[in-house]
Each structure stands twice: as structure tokens, then as C-alpha cells.
Amino acid sequence: MSTDYQQAREALGARLRELRFSSPGCRLTGQQLAQRLRWPPSKVSKLELGKQTATPEDLQAWAEATGQPGAYPELAARLAGFESHIRSWRRALANGFAPLHEGLTQELERTSELWMWEESVVPGLLQTPEYARHVIRRYAELLGSASDIEDGVRARVQRQKWLYCPGRTLHVLMWEAVLRSMICPPSVLAAQLDRLAGVVGLDTVELGVIPFTASMKIVPANGFWVLDDRLVVAEDWHAELWLDDADNVTLYKKVWRTLRESAVYGSDAHAVISSARRALNLR
Structure with missing residues (x-):
């Protein structure tokens, strides 16, 4: 924290x-x-x-x-x-991206099960280094702070070791918009989509995609993580919120389960990812 x-x-x-x-x-x-x-x-x-x-x-x-x-x-x-106020992005980034990543990494180290929802960006645990570089740079430009972008990229990639530790499971949901958001060059997004396609079927990862055509029971609002039913980390433009009271954890888990009802998995998820990949029209 x-x-x-x-x-x-x-x-x-x-x-x-x-x-x-x-x-x-x-x-x-x-x-x-x-x-x-x-x-x-x-x-x-x-x-x-x-x-x-x-x-x-x-x-x-x-x-x-x-x-x-x-x-x-x-x-x-x-x-x-x-x-x-305390967790505002501007204040947190005063010391750079690397310390910001370290706080969440420490929480992940004691987490065995993680539920994630993302509506516009690939989750950090599944990002390629080049995709991560563009995402972090966008935030740095917006907030006018943090010059250690490469340190942030390395910290984010290093954190991905969590996926390969025995006894850990990632349940991730993402909206189809994640697959099509051009926050990076097409070639970078293509490599990122290839990475996601490779994750489908990994025994430690349950990857669900909500297609644009799916019926939604709830507004697909900002992304969040739920760590072991004990902590929620939710992001907004001005701040990152850390919520550890039982009522909020229960609420976010309910939101996640509601979103899951609209998701597709396995070969169906792979088809949505492949469709986005083909739409890039790369030769």
C-alpha cells in the first residue's frame, strides 16, 4: 500500500x-x-x-x-x-513510476487469487514491454511527471512473474474496446494481441472478453483489481483507490461477477481477439 x-x-x-x-x-x-x-x-x-x-x-x-x-x-x-487525496496520481508519481509499482507488487506477493476488470487497456500483468512503454508514457504526458518510464516498464514486466508461481490464479475480464484501443502503433498492438491469444488456455489464467455485441447488465466503468477478497485497487483519472473494508470488497466482487455474465471464454474469446488482430490490416 x-x-x-x-x-x-x-x-x-x-x-x-x-x-x-x-x-x-x-x-x-x-x-x-x-x-x-x-x-x-x-x-x-x-x-x-x-x-x-x-x-x-x-x-x-x-x-x-x-x-x-x-x-x-x-x-x-x-x-x-x-x-x-493521499493517493492522488500526481502525489504518488512525485518519486517516479518505479516506487508506485513497488507498492502494488508487494501486495501481489502475498496474493494467491486475483480478479481483474479492464474496460480500455490491457492489464499490466499481461502487457508486452513495448505496449507497457506506450501506456506509461501516455500517463506521464498527461500528468506532467515521472521521467523514469523505462524503470516503470521494467518493474511492470518483472511483476508478471506472479503469473508463473504455483498456487496463483488470475481471473481477468476485459471489454472488446481493450483489444481495439489505438494507444500505441498498430504493430505494437498486434504483438500485444498475439500475447493475449497465447494466454487463452494458460492454466493459471482465466481470460474472458466481453464483445461489443454482448448484452450488458451493468455499465462497463473504470478498471479495478480484487486481491484475495481482502483489497480492491480501483483507478480513476485523478487517483488510485485502495479499499479494504468488507462492504467495498463485496461490492466490487459483485460488479465483477455481473460483468462476467456477459463474457466469452476459450475459443470464443480467441475469436474476438483474432478479429481485432485482423482489423489492424497489417501485412
Whole structure:
């Protein structure tokens, strides 16, 4: 997880601990507070240590249980601050692309099952180096930052070792637009499509494609990853969101399963990829 984001969670946890210690009448132990809140003691500990992201409801309950309801607006402001700003692309890229990749790579190293959805770009775990170079360059040009494009490419390709480790499985869904988006020269896209065609049938990868002609039950919005049912990483133009609360993880898994209902697999997926490849009209 990004350093800034984790530091913000830890700072919020330290503030929650202060409220527990300064509870009017007596200093509360973690066990006593958990009993008041009817929470498992482990939740109190995780929130104070910055190992779990609090919800607004958690913060309000905490403020009231410690006898300091007036502290809630401050707690809510802290949460809103690091949820909406700390992981902004501009701030994250201040130190270049390589550190940005390292944070996600660390999370992947402890992940055994990964669900991905992409609506416009080939997922990083399946990108060729040349395709990755064009994608990273586009973001660098947009955000006006990060000169270490080649370091970013190397880090992204290095991360792909995850696919070949025993006991790991990638479930990836992509819209047909991914196969036809000309964010790189036709020759680069052709090589990338060949790479995807080769992935179909790999025993560690379940690759589904949603054709343009498929009936959709949900809007094919921004891409996201779900790591082991414990963490969601979702991307927008301004930021990368890391969501680890159970409600959001459940929501994104529901979105993924709904999208999957429109996907084709195996030979049908291969046919959609081949159609996009032929449309490039390369000799």
C-alpha cells in the first residue's frame, strides 16, 4: 500500500488511541472499548495500529463510546482527507513510476487469487514491454511527471512473474474496446494481441472478453483489481483507490461477477481477439 496512505491510517489510529486513553471518567482498555462497541477486540487493535480502514460509522461509534462525540467531525475529516487525496496520481508519481509499482507488487506477493476488470487497456500483468512503454508514457504526458518510464516498464514486466508461481490464479475480464484501443502503433498492438491469444488456455489464467455485441447488465466503468477478497485497487483519472473494508470488497466482487455474465471464454474469446488482430490490416 502507498506509504502516504498507510501513514495516514496510522495517524488516524493514533488519534483513536488518544480518545480511548482520554475517555472522561477513566482510561479505557482496548477490551473495555470493544465490549462497549460490541466489536471483537481485534477490530479495536487493527484500527489503532492502522491495519484496517475505519468507516464513518466506526468513527462515530468510537467517538460516542469514548464519551467524546464532539470529536467525530475531526475524525471524519481525517478519513475523507486521506481517502480522497493521499493517493492522488500526481502525489504518488512525485518519486517516479518505479516506487508506485513497488507498492502494488508487494501486495501481489502475498496474493494467491486475483480478479481483474479492464474496460480500455490491457492489464499490466499481461502487457508486452513495448505496449507497457506506450501506456506509461501516455500517463506521464498527461500528468506532467515521472521521467523514469523505462524503470516503470521494467518493474511492470518483472511483476508478471506472479503469473508463473504455483498456487496463483488470475481471473481477468476485459471489454472488446481493450483489444481495439489505438494507444500505441498498430504493430505494437498486434504483438500485444498475439500475447493475449497465447494466454487463452494458460492454466493459471482465466481470460474472458466481453464483445461489443454482448448484452450488458451493468455499465462497463473504470478498471479495478480484487486481491484475495481482502483489497480492491480501483483507478480513476485523478487517483488510485485502495479499499479494504468488507462492504467495498463485496461490492466490487459483485460488479465483477455481473460483468462476467456477459463474457466469452476459450475459443470464443480467441475469436474476438483474432478479429481485432485482423482489423489492424497489417501485412
